[in-house]
Each structure stands twice: as C-alpha cells, then as structure tokens.
Amino acid sequence: MKNTIFILTISVFVVFYLSSFAGQRSNEASKPLTVNKVAGTIYEVKGGVCNTGFIITEKEVIAIDAEMTSASGKEMINLIKQITDKPINHMILTHSDGDHVNGLPGWPVDINIISHVNTKKDMERNARRAGLTEYLPDQVFIDRMILESGDRKIELLYFGPAHKDGDIVVYFPEEKVAFIGDLIFLDREPLIKTGNNGNSFGIVNALKSILKLDAEIFVHGHGDIVGRKEIGQYIKDMEERQAKIKGLIQQGKSIADIKKVLYPSGEPRQSGKGRRVSLVEIIYNEIMAQ
Ligand SMILES: [Zn+2]
Numbered sequence: 001m002k003n004t005i006f007i008l009t010i011s012v013f014v015v016f017y018l019s020s021f022a023g024q025r026s027n028e029a030s031k032p033l034t035v036n037k038v039a040g041t042i043y044e045v046k047g048g049v050c051n052t053g054f055i056i057t058e059k060e061v062i063a064i065d066a067e068m069t070s071a072s073g074k075e076m077i078n079l080i081k082q083i084t085d086k087p088i089n090h091m092i093l094t095h096s097d098g099d100h101v102n103g104l105p106g107w108p109v110d111i112n113i114i115s116h117v118n119t120k121k122d123m124e125r126n127a128r129r130a131g132l133t134e135y136l137p138d139q140v141f142i143d144r145m146i147l148e149s150g151d152r153k154i155e156l157l158y159f160g161p162a163h164k165d166g167d168i169v170v171y172f173p174e175e176k177v178a179f180i181g182d183l184i185f186l187d188r189e190p191l192i193k194t195g196n197n198g199n200s201f202g203i204v205n206a207l208k209s210i211l212k213l214d215a216e217i218f219v220h221g222h223g224d225i226v227g228r229k230e231i232g233q234y235i236k237d238m239e240e241r242q243a244k245i246k247g248l249i250q251q252g253k254s255i256a257d258i259k260k261v262l263y264p265s266g267e268p269r270q271s272g273k274g275r276r277v278s279l280v281e282i283i284y285n286e287i288m289a290q
Helices: 002-019 070-083 117-130 200-211 228-250 255-262 279-289
Strands: 031-039 042-048 052-056 061-064 088-092 112-116 139-141 144-149 152-158 168-172 177-179 217-219
Touching: 031 070, 031 217, 042 070, 052 070, 061 070, 088 144, 112 117, 117 139, 139 144, 200 228, 200 279, 217 228, 228 255, 228 279, 255 279
Parallel strands: 061 088, 088 112, 112 139, 177 217
Antiparallel strands: 031 042, 042 052, 052 061, 144 152, 152 168, 168 177
C-alpha cells in the first residue's frame, strides 16, 4: 500500500510542479483592482486574480501579497499612492502561489520581502521560470515573526503545512484582523497542493489555530471577507468529510466507490491547468498513509 501511495504521490507532485507555480490560474481573467478599508488603516485590494492588502503605519506601508502580474503589482502601488505618500518598504507573502507572488517584478526591487522559509524555497525552485530571481524573500522565519513598524507590532504566524507548506497568517491584534492567504476557498473545494506537502488535516489544524487568535475579520485570497462563524463551518465541513471517508475505508470501500458516495453527481471540475486530484482522493491518500 505504501509503495502505491509513494508512486501516486510522485506523479501528483510532477503534475503539481508543472502546473501550480508560474501558470497558476493564468486562464482566469484579471479584473481591475479596487481598495476597500478593512479596519483602521488596514486595506484589502480586490480584483486582479487574488485578493491582496496593505497596512499604513505611522512611518510606512506594508503590503501583503504582490498580485499575479507586474502590471497588477504596479496598479496596486498606484492605488496605495492615492491614499498615502508614505514609502512602501515591506512586502509580506502569504504563500508562494503564482497568483500571489508573480507580480513582484512590478514592485521596487529593493522592497524588503518577508515570507515563511518554505515559501522562499518554493520560489527559488521556480524563480527563473517565473522571472523572480531578483525578488526572492529577504527575510524568512519558521514559526513566528514580529514585524515592528513604528509603534505597531504585526504578527506573522505559521501553523504547519496546510494549503501548501509555507502558508502564513498575518495577524493585526489591535484591529482583530487576520490575512489568511488561501487557507480557505469559499466558492469551490479547498485547494490542497500535495506537491508542496499540502494536507487536509493540516488545513483543519491551521484554521483551528487561527480561531484561537483574538481575531474577528479574516481576509483571504479568493472571496469576500469572512468571520469566525464561516471559519468554524469550514472546519466542520472538512472534518465531516474526513470522517466519512475514513468510515468508508474501514468498510473496505475502494476510492472509486468512495468518490461515487461523496460526489453523487460526478467529480467537480478542478481548477488550474492539468489534472488536479480531487479533495476526496487527497483525503483518501492521507488516511491510507496514516
Ligand atoms: Zn491564490
């Protein structure tokens, strides 16, 4: 069984490696960017291909994610400049997906880029292909980092592999706001990059850790802002699906049978180029490897 899973994992890795970074949802239409105030001086930038954001502190601007293209990156800078003339000194990357980092070349080359250590590793592997050789993170961390800006302290937190293995949460305790990258997807199935050690149980763990924060407002990469209730429901849905699959495995059901039960009207179309493994199959593989 383990050998089969190993071969499966390798083939999944190859597919994901080829499809998940530079070509991330390149067929998705990019929309004009708009800025919305989230709380205090924290803003969300909607449009493009993913949601990004920034905070204006007393001395500078700190951006969260860089957009998918250089043009969108520049558009985001222009929108920030319409609100403040403070320098944009830092760029925090929530994770390494192309729709969040490939816009970096639109930003000043000397901007201080901060990410999880695994995000930097993933970007290094793909830097030449994605045109990011001059935009690799300058500062990395493993579990937690405090970014100080004037009298503000912004917490960067890592809760283990989830959507990928470098997803971080940008937490603003004063405003009870957290940017959570792609740890949730509201309008489609959770996206788990198994080629980057993504894991459905890791998603549950990360979201439970997020709910331990004193936060009420959660900005994520693809959809509208959510509250604690929506995150709680997301955890419940994932746990129910995991338990159901585990139960069917214990009854001796095959993956084909389990898919028929969990996807009665057929497997959902997976986003992105190339074949993506369905969530049910990912959870099945995780349980079989336990
Ligand atoms: Zn994304």
